[in-house]
Amino acid sequence: MNLVEQLASLRKAKNNAIHRKERSEKQEHFTDNPFLFTKKLIEDKISGRLDFPREEVEDPTRNVHSDKNRKQDMGVQSIQAWSLTFR
Template identity: 40%
Template sequence: MHRLRGEIKNLNKLFKGAPADEREGIKDLTSQLQERLCRLRRAASALKKWRKRERKRSQFTKDPFLFTRTLLGEANSARLTSSREDVEAFLKETHNDTSRNQALDTNPSINSTKTREKELNISEPSWKEVQEVVKKAGT
């Protein structure tokens, strides 16, 4: 891969100083080398992944309990350092709203006393409205 990267770099330098008729050939060579480099990188990545999985597989078959313990981490002692009262006080303070029973002030930008100028039509849609919707959906 190192050698291929060097060759691609040299071809790119040649491409910059080459006449127009030679540039097409250099471009083809560069693309071929880039494809080879891409395939090599993919193969190296697959090999690395395979080796890693093989290493983990062998660790698991050697000692499954140790493998699982390292995978999940150390077990906790299950002992709380805080008292139950402290935990309950913290939860009560965090999840309770002291002002929930207070009424909210009215918002001046919302005027609920104003009546609607036009009442909403809550009846079923007419045949004409259905046809209009179907026509719009078809276009």
């Protein structure tokens, strides 16, 4: 084996040892408290800061979810309340 092959072999062995240790630690944390482990695994990592003005989000939302003609009569007859009697 030449030097390059030896270095590649050592690098692979070291990476395998590191991954084996990480896997072992994760298994240990899972067996200690599976619910907490799963929560930490699934929960979103929050980092950074949003860098845009609030109006940039609110204006399109307001345009989509508002109706300019909502006070205008649509010509629909009102439904009269039902009168039910129970026996």
